[in-house]
Amino acid sequence: MLLAVVQPxxxxxxxxxxxxxxxxxxxxxxxxxALYDRYGRPVYSLVLRIAQHPSSAEEIVQDVFLQLxxxxxxxxxxxxxxxxWLFTMARNRALDFLRLKREKQRRREDSDxxxxxxxxxxxxxxxxxxxxxxxxxIRALLGSLPEAQRRAIELAFFExxxxxxxxxxxxxxxxxxxxxxxxxxxxxxESLEEASS
Amino acid sequence: MRNxxxxxxxxxxxxxxxxxxxxxxELEAHLASAGDPCxxxxxxxxxxxxxxxxxxxxxxxxxxxxxxxMDAIKANGDSARAVAPIEKPKPSKxxxxxxxxxxxxxxxxxxxxxxxxxxxxxQNDQLAQLRKQMKLATMQNQALQNQLDMDRMVAMVMMxxxxxxxxxxxxxxxxxxxxxxxxxxxxxxxxxxxxxALPSARTLxxxxxxxSGKPVSVAIFRPDAMGQIALVAPVxxxxxxxxxxxxxxxxxxxxxxxxxxIAWMAQVN
Numbered sequence: 001m002l003l004a005v006v007q008p009x010x011x012x013x014x015x016x017x018x019x020x021x022x023x024x025x026x027x028x029x030x031x032x033x034a035l036y037d038r039y040g041r042p043v044y045s046l047v048l049r050i051a052q053h054p055s056s057a058e059e060i061v062q063d064v065f066l067q068l069x070x071x072x073x074x075x076x077x078x079x080x081x082x083x084x085w086l087f088t089m090a091r092n093r094a095l096d097f098l099r100l101k102r103e104k105q106r107r108r109e110d111s112d113x114x115x116x117x118x119x120x121x122x123x124x125x126x127x128x129x130x131x132x133x134x135x136x137x138i139r140a141l142l143g144s145l146p147e148a149q150r151r152a153i154e155l156a157f158f159e160x161x162x163x164x165x166x167x168x169x170x171x172x173x174x175x176x177x178x179x180x181x182x183x184x185x186x187x188x189x190e191s192l193e194e195a196s197s
Numbered sequence: 198m199r200n201x202x203x204x205x206x207x208x209x210x211x212x213x214x215x216x217x218x219x220x221x222x223e224l225e226a227h228l229a230s231a232g233d234p235c236x237x238x239x240x241x242x243x244x245x246x247x248x249x250x251x252x253x254x255x256x257x258x259x260x261x262x263x264x265x266x267m268d269a270i271k272a273n274g275d276s277a278r279a280v281a282p283i284e285k286p287k288p289s290k291x292x293x294x295x296x297x298x299x300x301x302x303x304x305x306x307x308x309x310x311x312x313x314x315x316x317x318x319x320q321n322d323q324l325a326q327l328r329k330q331m332k333l334a335t336m337q338n339q340a341l342q343n344q345l346d347m348d349r350m351v352a353m354v355m356m357x358x359x360x361x362x363x364x365x366x367x368x369x370x371x372x373x374x375x376x377x378x379x380x381x382x383x384x385x386x387x388x389x390x391x392x393x394a395l396p397s398a399r400t401l402x403x404x405x406x407x408x409s410g411k412p413v414s415v416a417i418f419r420p421d422a423m424g425q426i427a428l429v430a431p432v433x434x435x436x437x438x439x440x441x442x443x444x445x446x447x448x449x450x451x452x453x454x455x456x457x458x459i460a461w462m463a464q465v466n
Contacts, residue, residue, distance in 0.1 A: 029270055036266060040258050042250065048450035049253035054397060057450075058262055065266045084247035091250065135251035140433045142252050143413050154453060157249045162217045163210075178210075185209035189245045 017082040024072040032069050039083065040065075042131065043090045050094035050158050060097055064090045083131075095160035134195065141191050142184075148172070149180040156181060199223065201235045208242035254402075254417045254451035350429045354378045354386035361436060365444060365461035375426070375461045377442055384431040385415060385442065392420035395446075401460075402451045405432055406441040408466070415442075417451040439465045 015023075015034065023031035043064060048057040067089060068075075075085060142150050148170065155161045155169060163181070167174040204224055210216050211224050228235055354360055355378050365375035365387070375389040387403060395401065400419055404412035416430035432439070444461040445452075 029267060032270065033263065033267060036263050040263065041255070042253075044258035044262070045253040045256040045450070046250040048256045052448060052450060054259070054449045058259055058265075061258060061262060062266050062269065066269055069270050081244075084244045087247040087250040088243060091247075131251065134248060135255075136431060136433070138248055138252045143433070147411055151453070153249070154252075156213050156215045157246070158253070160214060163215045164217060166215070181210060181213070181215055182206065185213065185245065186206075188249070189209065189242075192245055192248055 021072060021075060021082065024069065032065065035068065035082075036065055039086055043086060046087060047090050047094045050091065050160075051097050056097060057094075060093050061090070064093055067093075091157070098160060134192070137191055137195050138188070141188060145184055145187075149184055152177055152180045153184045198227070201227070201238070204235070205238055208238050209245055211239060212242040212246040254414060256400075256417065256450050347429065348427055350383070351386045351388060351427045354380045354383050354429055355388070357383070360386075361465070363442060363463040363465065365442060365463040367461050368459060372460070375444060377463060379432065379436055379439075379442075379465065381436060384429055386429045387418075387426060389420070389426040390424060392424045392426055394424070395419050398449050400447055400449050400451060401426075402445055402447045402455070403430065404443050404445065404455060405434070405439045405465075406443060407434065407438055408440045412443065412455055414451060414453070417447070437466060441465055 017035070020031040020035050024035070040061065044057060044061050047060045047064070048054060051057045051060060064086070068086065075082065142153065145153070152166050152170065152172075155166045161169060163177055164174055167177045170177070204227055207216060207220060207224055211221065216224065228239060357380055360378040360380045363377040363379060365377055367374060372393070373389055373391045375387055378386045380386070385403070400417045402417045403415040405415055406412045415432060416428060418426060418428055420426050441462055441464050443455070443459045445455040446457050446460055447455070
């Protein structure tokens with residue numbers, strides 16, 4: 001069953017991400033719990049999709065939230081919202097895991113894994129589009145793309161492959177892959193901007 | 198060298214991590230020396246790309262994960278609830294000149310203080326335990342409420358005169374039948390009883406098969422502890438474009454396309 005857990009907040013209303021991050025800086029573990037309740041599920045869904053292994057996904061998600069706890073001072077709400085920052089960090093971690101799995105002989109380099117995502121800017125931070133609606137929009141958009149184009153974007157995002165790696169994996173010409181990905185991302189941007197307006 | 202405007206179409210590809218070779222080097226060199234418009238363009242592209250995360254099939258994290266994370270930060274000793282280190286008093290230069298009665302009084306005070314601190318710690322532990330229990334009860338209540346909401350939605354779809362009832366027949370005759378109700382606005386509701394338990398690494402995935410094209414994922418789900426399924430999931434195409442609904446057994450997290458034979462299926466049109 002699909003169940004969401006909501007952490008009650010003493011004031012009876014949900015604090016914003018900015019307030020929670022401020023509290024995180026003051027070492028308030030309740031703020032981390034509230035952020036986990038808010039983002040744990042989409043972050044876990046993303047990581048599980050990339051790692052394809054529940055116990056590994058669990059470890060990665062734990063790692064992501066511990067990193068959030070430890071690096072709260074490196075996040076600036078003025079530079080962008082928390083959600084994409086968190087998604088980017090989770091994706092980086094999960095792709096690190098995937099690459100390690102592919103190249104077992106290489107040892108994990110702390111400097112790579114500790115890289116925090118750079119600033120992200122949401123075009124309309126005040127937009128009142130909830131995550132479910134955005135998810136529906138994005139799934140619908142990907143579903144509307146030709147299968148091969150959708151596959152190319154998924155290989156890039158969920159498996160961390162580059163243009164030439166995708167071309168090799170799919171047997172398509174490099175130019176075709178570039179064109180598919182560029183076109184798909186353009187449509188994604190337009191769709192999100194349209195949803196934000 | 199290209200300018201900001203010429204490089205702008207590459208921002209999303211850069212954020213996605215697919216750019217390589219000269220294109221990547223050129224963009225990075227440009228960003229290193231570029232002004233705000235380019236840097237902010239890449240930041241916007243990162244937001245766009247990050248939203249692809251929402252395309253991942255919805256999955257519920259294990260219920261113990263939240264506790265593990267909180268235990269980990271407490272184990273590190275950097276939780277806000279941790280007791281602040283007590284500053285060591287500087288040795289007094291007058292110490293040797295203290296009379297005996299002062300030492301006895303200080304020792305007695307230390308004993309009383311120690312006892313009081315211990316009592317306070319016990320009370321704090323009890324309080325923390327109570328908070329934990331309250332939190333658990335709140336989570337359980339919320340879970341039950343969510344379940345109730347889901348059951349209500351399922352009932353609404355099932356009872357709507359606009360819904361098309363479908364029977365997803367099992368390929369394995371030992372499996373129970375899955376009932377589906379396709380509503381033009383509310384999506385598809387599916388229900389089943391006496392479903393066998395699934396291994397933790399597997400999930401069931403519901404697909405609709407369009408009249409032309411490949412199956413499209415609708416939802417991933419697992420039977421509950423009682424072997425029951427009750428959920429509603431959105432379907433973003435009109436019923437007359439759907440040829441069938443099918444359920445397959447997939448790795449946890451779901452698959453972009455079915456990887457195992459169809460386990461249940463119902464023709465729509």
